[in-house]
Amino acid sequence: MTESRVESDAVRIRDLDVTFATDGGDVHAVRDVSLQVRRREVLAIVGESGSGKTVTAKTILRLLPETALTSGAVVLDGTDVLRVSGQRMRELRGTDVAMVFQEPSTALNPVFPVGWQIAEGLRAHARISRAQARTRAVDILRRVGIPDPETRVNYYPHQFSGGQKQRVVIAMALVLNPSVIVADEPTTALDVTVQAEILDLLRRCRDEFGAAVVLITHNMGVVADLADRVSVMYEGRVVETAPVEELFSAPREEYTRRLLAAVPRLTLAAKPAPVGQARRTGGEAIVAAHGLVIEYPGRLAQKAFRAVDDVDFDINAGEVLGLVGESGSGKSTIGRAIAGLTRVTDGSLAVFGTELRGAGERRLRPLRRDIGFVFQDPATSFNPLFTIAQAIAEPLLVHGAASGAAAARGRVDELLEQVQLPGAFGDRFPHELSGGQRQRASLARALALDPKLLIADEPTSALDVSVQARVLELFAELQQRLGFACLFITHDLAVVDQVAHRVVVLHRGRIAEQGPTPEVLGAPRDPDTRRLLASLPVPDPREQAARRAARLAAESRRP
Amino acid sequence: MSAADPLAPPRVRGWKRLPVVRQLRQSVGLQRGMLVTGLVITGLFLLTALLAPFLAPYGYAQLQGADGRNFGAQVPPSAAHPLGTTVGGFDVLSRVIWGAQTALGAIVVAVLLSIVVGVLLGLVSGYFGGWLDRILVVVADAIYAFPTLLLAIVAAIVISGGQSSLGGGILAAAISITVVFIPQYLRVVRSEVVRVKSEAFVESARVIGSSSVRIMVRHVLRNSIRTLPLIITLNASEAILTLAGLGFLGFGIQPTKAAEWGYDLNKSVSDVAAGIWWTSVFPGVAIVLVVLGVTLVGESLNDLSDPRLRSRRRARRAAPAVATEPAP
Structure with a gap:
């Protein structure tokens, strides 16, 4: 049961089968999936929605609902998590395997300071004092790149930006030094610039913390950036598993090729001239915005929030x-202002020559x-x-x-x-x-x-x-x-x-x-x-x- | 995950989509047992009420048999009077059966009135918001703050001076119940409307250029009344209790105008000490059974409408396997 043996694989999934009971009958979500995640490796599981990638990854933590029926084996550090007791599973979670969720704003409890939430994980697994837990929380926050962690350990989730919240969630996952981190679409809810930072941090999870990362994503750009190996899933099965460069340069399966071909790329080709312009010469612009300002009224004492500030553009x-x-x-x-769903505060917004302001x-x-x-x-x-x-x-x-x-x-x-x-x-x-x-x-x-x-x-x-x-x-x-x-x-x-x-x-x-x-x-x-x-x-x-x-x-x- | 997978359930059409029927088909195990029990009791109650003229051996205000002789007061159960007679000389069985009709009348009128008014107010209040919404919600909260029975008594006195005929009595009881229920419908519908109002399909209707009335009626209303069957059943049982409470306190319907369980219970209070059990037990049992039946239906509908509370058949296992346990 312990990791006395030298294991080359952090997680080994063998013949995994998951079926859900739903109102519409049984849904066979995962069929006969076998995967290995090596130590210090980022394995990306990609696929369309409904391909079973999230279900597969959640099985590693046994986080499936009661209606799920599983067979096969998920071996984590020599322990088959499908067969251990609830007590043992609780011990494994956090120390051996941890999870990073898609939406950082819902993965954190809004009524507790982040430091408390990190300490909660620590104290669930070891008897340590409040002061010690706090020290470790500050330490881990610093290591995931939260500036001024001594103060911010007492902040509540809403005081952090989206990217920082995701850093905190990753800190919670890292604090017990798990050998595997399951990251379920960790950057989907974030902007591209923030996404790049979080991907850097996940790379450090592997390089500095020595954790293996199971990355679930549908974004091939993210895969190319972070993954060492890639498994492509389709309709509950693993279609292809290959090292990342090989997968992108020489995909073996037809489905993988189709998936890669569908990814939009920057080509920077000039478009043919707009068709309408030739037809309606000299017509005025369909939409004309000049000095457009849109504010959302603030509540009570708060100032109005200026969402759009002095914007000029035309659509011909x-x-x-x-x-x-x-x-x-x-x-x-x-967009909402042009459709008349949001009021124009200042400036001018004319649609088909009609002024929308007021x-x-x-x-x-x-x-x-x-x-x-x-x-x-x-x-x-x-x-x-x-x-x-x-x-x-x-x-x-x-x-x-x-x-x-x-x-x-x-x-x-x-x-x-x-x-x-x-x-x-x-x-x-x-x-x-x-x-x-x-x-x-x-x-x-x-x-x-x-x-x-x-x-x-x-x-x-x-x-x-x-x-x-x-x-x-x-x-x-x-x-x-x-x-x-x-x-x-x-x-x-x-x-x-x-x-x-x-x-x-x-x-x-x-x-x-x-x-x-x-x-x-x-x-x-x-x-x-x-x-x-x-x-x-x-x-x-x-x-x-x-x-x-x-x-x-x-x-x-x-x- | 998107709902549109190739394994989506086949579309269910026609009568099978009706509220109670759908849940009945959906239910399994204990929840099905509860629902079926509730439906059977409620069905019996409905049948009794509708067929009262044929089922009851005597009229509700009848004091004499066909031979012109009085039944006599407090006669123990016998062949002529299977459940005995009351202190006023009425046949208990007949009063209990006719009482179902009164109860049903009160439920139907009360629920109809409160639904129409409550849903309408809730829709307007939730959709337009603003000062109208504030006022309606404050008034509703104020009504909540009153003890409901006290409010019903006041309403009964205002409407009918306390005592009245069958139509007037049922109406008075129903209206007084309505006053108490309207705030419930208002709040439930209002909160649903506020939720639905912000959904994208309502915005898309606005972008199309639909008028407010059209949006409210076509798009918002039908999406806001999913929980109503549940509230109706819960309110129906509450309506019976309120009606019986009014009758018991002497604000109900005159015994010569209609049979009413609460009134009969009131008159049998002194019998209990004298060892005359049949005058109080049967109307009491009738009240308990009807409330139980309707509440069982309501509770199981509630559980079934919530996917987290609904129990399902286990997935069929293809090979020996280990079932996952829920996350702690």
């Missing part, structure tokens, strides 16, 4: 304008006929009680383009065909569609009234890469054909490179840079844009290593 007919920036940069707020619902309604909106999360943007056909028919009914649901059906089928969904899907309910299908239906609804402007707010960020690639292709094709103008909001520079004619880079509510896409992304002038680009992990391990070195060198030069 038939043009796709990419709006990129980190979270909190105000990009979604601008406009009431009455003045907005006619504009909405010409604006389509695609939301980020296709799962929540459909009324769950409507069929897809009913949802797509809504704009037609509201604006009197059709007298009833039956009359609208012809147009609905036409729209579904346009987004390459079979007409029969109209009779389904939203939860019966996959994410990509739902987002296509969402596109169909946005295009129902032939809008002149489409606002797409992170339309593909909730989708898997392979699905994202197809949706983006469809989007580009429809845009070419129908010639609508589009505001494309995203945090992913590679996506914006693929679809946008021009780019606006936002930084903390202000415009950092704007211009034609290849120019801005190819030769950025603004330091914030440059940092954003440098932090973007590219799906190529060799290139990524070079980029990482360059970025670290640039950072060390900066004070």
Whole structure:
């Protein structure tokens, strides 16, 4: 039971099978999976959502719900965790295996100081005094790069930024020196610049702390940056396992090749000129913002929060304008303001020549006929009680383009065909569609009234890469054909490179840079844009290593 | 993880999607036992109420048999009167059976009234917010602060002067119950509306240009009333207790206008000491059974609607395996 034997593997998973009992019958989530994680190695498990990667990783800590039924073996330091008692499992958690969660803001308890939460793990495994626990908490916080840990050990989670919270979560995982750390999408909720820092820290977990890391992710850039070996999972099975360079340069399996091909890359190719411009010469801009300011009112004594500050941009007919920036940069707020969901505080925002500042619902309604909106999360943007056909028919009914649901059906089928969904899907309910299908239906609804402007707010960020690639292709094709103008909001520079004619880079509510896409992304002038680009992990391990070195060198030069 | 996997359950259509039916199909084990017991008791209660004219041997206010002779007061159970007669000379069995009708009437009117008013107020309050919302919530909280029975008594006195006929009595009881229940519906619907209001599909309806009324009725309302079947069952049992309480305290329905269990219990208080058990036990048992039945339905609906409380069939195991235990 102890690690007296010299083990080369930190974790060995053999013939693992997991089945969940659900309302809809049994779901066979993991089938016959065998994996090894060597000591001091980062093993990345990649795959689409539903491929079983998270379930596989959670089995290492035996964190599956009661409804799960497992067979096979998960050997951790000579102990099969599927067979040990609950008491022994509790001893193993923390000391032998620890977990880093996706969402740092929910993984920490908001009512306790972080130091207390780190100490809790320590005191669960050893009898040590409060003072000793505190010392060790301060020490580990310093080692994960929290500045001024003596003071901050008493801070509550909300006093840290997202990236720092993730550092604290990693500190909690590291404090007992586990031999394995399971990191479930550790950077998905973070901005690219913060992501790069957290990836550096995870690398140090391996190099300095000597832990093996099981990294679960769907981001191939992250894999290229951090992983030593990669396992690709698909529909509950391991399709391919290979060292990272080999996987990227010579993938053996067809599925791996497809997955890699779907990853968006910066190509910096110039787009064909916007189609609409040639058609409507001399027409004024569809959207014109000048000195645009948007504030969210503060509560009671607090000052209003300025989300967008003095922003100028135009969207011309038939043009796709990419709006990129980190979270909190105000990009979604601008999209919502154009759709009339958020009020304009100051400056001017004109849509189709109508000033939105101070406009009431009455003045907005006619504009909405010409604006389509695609939301980020296709799962929540459909009324769950409507069929897809009913949802797509809504704009037609509201604006009197059709007298009833039956009359609208012809147009609905036409729209579904346009987004390459079979007409029969109209009779389904939203939860019966996959994410990509739902987002296509969402596109169909946005295009129902032939809008002149489409606002797409992170339309593909909730989708898997392979699905994202197809949706983006469809989007580009429809845009070419129908010639609508589009505001494309995203945090992913590679996506914006693929679809946008021009780019606006936002930084903390202000415009950092704007211009034609290849120019801005190819030769950025603004330091914030440059940092954003440098932090973007590219799906190529060799290139990524070079980029990482360059970025670290640039950072060390900066004070 | 997205819900759309190829293993998604086949779509269930038609009557199988109705609230109680769906949960019944979904339930297993103890939860199913509770639900079935509750449904059987509630079903018996409904049948008794609807078929009272055929089931009851006598009328609820009948004092004499067909031969013109009085039943007599406090007669022990016999062939003519299987459950005996009351101190007022009524047949106990008939009063208990007819009482089901009164109880059902009070439940239906009370629940209908409070749903219509409560849901409407909750919808408006939650959707528009602002000062209207504040006022409604404060009033609702103020009503909460009163003892419900006291409030019901006040309402009964205001509405009918305390004593009244069948229609008036049921209405008075129902309205006084309604006053107490409206705040519950208001708060539940309001909190659901506030949650649903911020969902993306409501925003997408706004972007499309739908009017507020259309959004409220088409999009928000139907997504906010999932918990109502549960509250209805819980309130139904509370309605019976309130009605019986009113009757017991003498604010109910006159015995000549309708049978009412609470009133009968009130009149049998002095019998208990005299060893006359049949006048109090049967109306009492009727109240307990109906409340139990309806509460069982409500409780199991509550458990079944919460995926964390719902028990499921175990996954079928293909090979000998070790079941994982829940994380501590």
